[in-house]
Amino acid sequence: MTSRNRRIPSATRVVLTASASALLAACATSAPMDKPAEPAQVKPAAEAPAAPSARPTYGSFGVDTAGMDTSVAPGDSFFRFVNGTWLEKTEIPADRSSYGMFTKLAEEASRRTRELIENAASANAPEGSEVRKLGDVFASFMDEAAIEAKGLAPLKPELDRIVVINTRKELAAALGETLRTDVDALNTGDVTTSRLFGLWVTEDLNEPSRYAAYLLQGGLGLPDRDYYLVDNARFTEVRQKYQQHIAAMLTLAGIPDAEAKAKRIFELERNIARVHWTQVDTQDVTKVNNPWPRNELAKRAPGLDWEAYLGAAGLGQQREFIIWQPSALTGISKLVGSEPVQTWKDYLTFHSIARAAPFLPKAFVDESFAFHGRVLSGTKQQRERWKRGVDVTGEAMGEAIGKLYVEKYFPPEAKAEADKMVRNIVAALGQRIDTLAWMSPETKARAKEKLGTLQVGIGHPEKWRDYSGLEVVRGDAYGNAQRAWRFEYQRNLNKLGKPVDRSEWFMVPQLVNALNSPQQNSIIFPAAILQPPFFDPNADPAVNYGGIGSVIGHEIVHSFDDVGAQFDARGKLANWWTKEDAEKFKAAGQELAAQYSAYRPLPDLAINGELTLGENIADIAGVAIALDGYRLSLGGKPAPVLDNFSGEQRFFLGFGQVWRNKYREPTLRRILLTDGHSPSEYRASTVRNIDAWYQAFGATPGQTLYLAPEQRVRIW
Ligand SMILES: [Zn+2]
Numbered sequence: 001m002t003s004r005n006r007r008i009p010s011a012t013r014v015v016l017t018a019s020a021s022a023l024l025a026a027c028a029t030s031a032p033m034d035k036p037a038e039p040a041q042v043k044p045a046a047e048a049p050a051a052p053s054a055r056p057t058y059g060s061f062g063v064d065t066a067g068m069d070t071s072v073a074p075g076d077s078f079f080r081f082v083n084g085t086w087l088e089k090t091e092i093p094a095d096r097s098s099y100g101m102f103t104k105l106a107e108e109a110s111r112r113t114r115e116l117i118e119n120a121a122s123a124n125a126p127e128g129s130e131v132r133k134l135g136d137v138f139a140s141f142m143d144e145a146a147i148e149a150k151g152l153a154p155l156k157p158e159l160d161r162i163v164v165i166n167t168r169k170e171l172a173a174a175l176g177e178t179l180r181t182d183v184d185a186l187n188t189g190d191v192t193t194s195r196l197f198g199l200w201v202t203e204d205l206n207e208p209s210r211y212a213a214y215l216l217q218g219g220l221g222l223p224d225r226d227y228y229l230v231d232n233a234r235f236t237e238v239r240q241k242y243q244q245h246i247a248a249m250l251t252l253a254g255i256p257d258a259e260a261k262a263k264r265i266f267e268l269e270r271n272i273a274r275v276h277w278t279q280v281d282t283q284d285v286t287k288v289n290n291p292w293p294r295n296e297l298a299k300r301a302p303g304l305d306w307e308a309y310l311g312a313a314g315l316g317q318q319r320e321f322i323i324w325q326p327s328a329l330t331g332i333s334k335l336v337g338s339e340p341v342q343t344w345k346d347y348l349t350f351h352s353i354a355r356a357a358p359f360l361p362k363a364f365v366d367e368s369f370a371f372h373g374r375v376l377s378g379t380k381q382q383r384e385r386w387k388r389g390v391d392v393t394g395e396a397m398g399e400a401i402g403k404l405y406v407e408k409y410f411p412p413e414a415k416a417e418a419d420k421m422v423r424n425i426v427a428a429l430g431q432r433i434d435t436l437a438w439m440s441p442e443t444k445a446r447a448k449e450k451l452g453t454l455q456v457g458i459g460h461p462e463k464w465r466d467y468s469g470l471e472v473v474r475g476d477a478y479g480n481a482q483r484a485w486r487f488e489y490q491r492n493l494n495k496l497g498k499p500v501d502r503s504e505w506f507m508v509p510q511l512v513n514a515l516n517s518p519q520q521n522s523i524i525f526p527a528a529i530l531q532p533p534f535f536d537p538n539a540d541p542a543v544n545y546g547g548i549g550s551v552i553g554h555e556i557v558h559s560f561d562d563v564g565a566q567f568d569a570r571g572k573l574a575n576w577w578t579k580e581d582a583e584k585f586k587a588a589g590q591e592l593a594a595q596y597s598a599y600r601p602l603p604d605l606a607i608n609g610e611l612t613l614g615e616n617i618a619d620i621a622g623v624a625i626a627l628d629g630y631r632l633s634l635g636g637k638p639a640p641v642l643d644n645f646s647g648e649q650r651f652f653l654g655f656g657q658v659w660r661n662k663y664r665e666p667t668l669r670r671i672l673l674t675d676g677h678s679p680s681e682y683r684a685s686t687v688r689n690i691d692a693w694y695q696a697f698g699a700t701p702g703q704t705l706y707l708a709p710e711q712r713v714r715i716w
Contacts, residue, residue: 022188022507023514023529023551024102024677061642062536062543063653067660075699075706079684082656092662094381097373100661100680101533105512109405109528113390113510116404130400133472137396137484140477141359141389147477148361152253154478155356159253162348168337171344172305175336176312178348180485181492183216185324186563187506187517189676191282193218194351196332199313201492203500203519205289205322208571211495212291213321217282217328219272221246221354223376224674228273232604234669238375242266245371249353250346252363261346268335268343275331279674280611282325285566289573290323297321301330303337314493358388359478378664396472396484398508399465402527405510406460410527417537418458418530418552421544421629425552426451428628429560429621432716438584446576447560450569454559455522459530461505465491514551516558516618519571523555533657542639542647545630546654553622553629560716561617562589585715592616592713595689599682602665605672607682615677619686621716627651627692648696652687659684689713 069084080087092099121135140146152159165171175196183198184190191198197218204212222228222242227235247262255261281287297306310316323329336344353360357368366382373379394401433439433447470487472480495501502522507515509527516523525548532539535548558564565585568574577585593609596616600606609616630651639647661680663671671679687693688705689712699706 023554061645061650062532062539062547063650063657064533065643065653067657068653073699073703074697075703077681077685078652078656078687078693078697078705079659079681081697082653082684083660086660087662090662092664095379095383095387097377097379097667098661098663101658102512102661105528105531105534108531109510109512110387110390112409113394113401113405114386116401116408117390117393120404128468130397130467133467133470134393134397134400136472136474137480138389138393140473140475140480141392142385143475143477144362144385146475147359151361154476155253155352155360158352158356159349162345162352165341165345165348168341169305169308171341172308172336173312174348175304175344176309178351179309179313179315180489182485183214183218184506185214185216185282185288186285186519187515191216191279192220192223192674194221194354195219196336197329199315199489199492201495203571205285205519205573206291208519209500211498211500213315213318213496214324215321215329216324217276217332219332220269220276221351222269222273223670224279225273225276226673228270239266241371241375245367245375246350248367249350249357249364252367253349253353255346255349262350264343265347265350268339268347271335271339272332275328275335277325277328279676280608283563283611283614283676285563285573288322288324290326292321292323292326294319294321300326301333303335304333306333314490318496356478356481358392359481376666376670378666392477392481394508394510396480397467397470398510399461399505400467402460402509403464406527410459410509410530411537413537414527414530414535415459417544418525418535418548419456421549421633422456422458422552424632425549425625425629426454426456426556428625428632429553429556429716432625432628436716439581440578443577443581446568450521450559450576451556453521453569454556455502455520457503457505457522457524459525459527460509462503514555516555516564517571518559518564518567521559521567521569521571523552523558525552525555533654540642540650541633542630542650543654545626545633546651546656547658549626549629549651550619550623550655550658553624553626554618555622556625557618557621557716558614560621561614562586563614588713588715589613589617592620592715595713596678596682599678599685601668601672601679601682605669607672607678612676612678615683616686617715619678619683620689620713623655623686624690624716626655627690646696648692652693652696655687656684 064086067086068082069080069088072080072084074081090099096103117134117138120131121139123131123135125131125135162174165174178195179197179199180195181199181201182190182193182195183200184202185200193216195218198216200214200216201211202214204210220228222238227238243262243266246265247258250258250261292300294310310318353364354368357364369382373382430448430451433444433451436444471483502520505524506517507513507524507526511526512528514523514525514529529551530548533547534551535544559567565577566573566575568576575582593613595609596607596612597609598606627648630647634647642650645653659680663679668679671677677683685705688699688707691709691712693699701708
């Protein structure tokens, strides 16, 4: 759902999406594997849920039963059964591209964050202190009159530097100056950037005790290559509107001949799109591990003056890069050498304006929203300025806010309770591995070893980032953003050559999301997701296990999904599977991919079962181990019946409830094409693979979700 996006909300990412291993954004599954042994104390619910009138509303045991629609049979649509009335009654707020439990909590986190920042701003904190900087970043962004008065001036020096480019060498240096660490392929799944390439500094796939510099494809203003290349009415319209948007932005900035330039810029991007990898290939870790010595870049990827590019990017000393998508890198380099320098200058000009737009006068902000908000996402209305200000401040100094957030909103009891749940769910996966009939003892031993080294972060990082080197100037909104981008970039460059910090967090505490880092073999649950409806330390454990427990299970299983399973206990990309086990695992994945590819959220667009495989494996096995964890938590005692619901019914209701969500059509379309996560409804539908769900709700042959026992996909 919301995303884990740590980048500054540039125009293109005003609407955040998630992917890769983050909870909101993309796995494979099982061949007909044997069903894991059910713990002995499982007791199917005695009866189906009672009539709605007999039910309490949210709060009495943690499920909003008033939001259910019990006229729908759970076996036909569990999503509607749990959420039907809520879906009926809820309208997506005008300033949102989608709305659900994640966004609801995100809105709450925004309000809290605003208060924390405003308190910081009014505290008259000493010059140079973190609190003072937070207040100043926010206040500078909020001062619209000052921003209006300055007009284009804050961007002018950047545009002037582009004007004087004459040679390809100067062009390469200018492109290098724009490089930032705005991608993260495996933790947050952020794989797009409008800059020529994206740099990612993290553990080396081949040796996790050292950092590597990864280069990823970039350069597009639209979300994915398909937007440029696929011929259908929707994309033809988007392409037209994108060209108009480019022209409008250039015109606003007083650039002459805007329409002709817009056409050439678009054509250049379309050529870049042609060499781009697909999302599925980008997520295939068997294809992306390509270490290239620096001194071979010029030979293997001619066209771009690499010395000039890397020198300007501050990477003059870096001797090796891992090239994520080699043919895209060579294709893009070639275009730098072949397309007219003037076209590239126009391209750089447009993207500079586009990235600066949120910090410029209203005309730029509105034009940016008109395209990215309305056209690309279907959002009707721009978010209030203070909400954008909170985002901007969070992008600049996320952990400084996180520190304040945790002090105020994350009690130690929540951490203690969540810790206990994690232990039960990890133990449950361990027991499942022991009893998997399809897996050999060798592979089991390696899987257990990996589970044993899993690192768990709950609420917040152990140590906080130091922002003392970040310069903030009150009244300089765009300058603050640029310095924050550069500061984050430099923080990452500084990691190169140093020992790996295994405790680094890739999400801030105030974000409603969660993630798994395959290279750290770690899972992270920010404080902001540890709230109702996901988690309430005082609520019914069944609902907590169904909600946050399934999220915890999901993240643990990412260490064992189609991607995660290719990393060993140290976080190295290394095979630890016997050949036969790997084949069975792969076959199961294909089966799950087929199950998901059969879903059609839009009449002309199905889910991409391959793209979403990792996420779907994490969902299916995540629920299964969360349920086991719940059973373990009962310590052999029967679960109480509350308001006529059995413990396991409440567990599944708690699970179904967190996926309550609605999308606008353009956003749903974008998610289907670019996001590793399936839309919410289909995430909730994964229960159809779980035997206990049939026992709890009585789904029968002939109902939409019903799968015969041998058709249910079982992976872990
Ligand atoms: Zn995930």
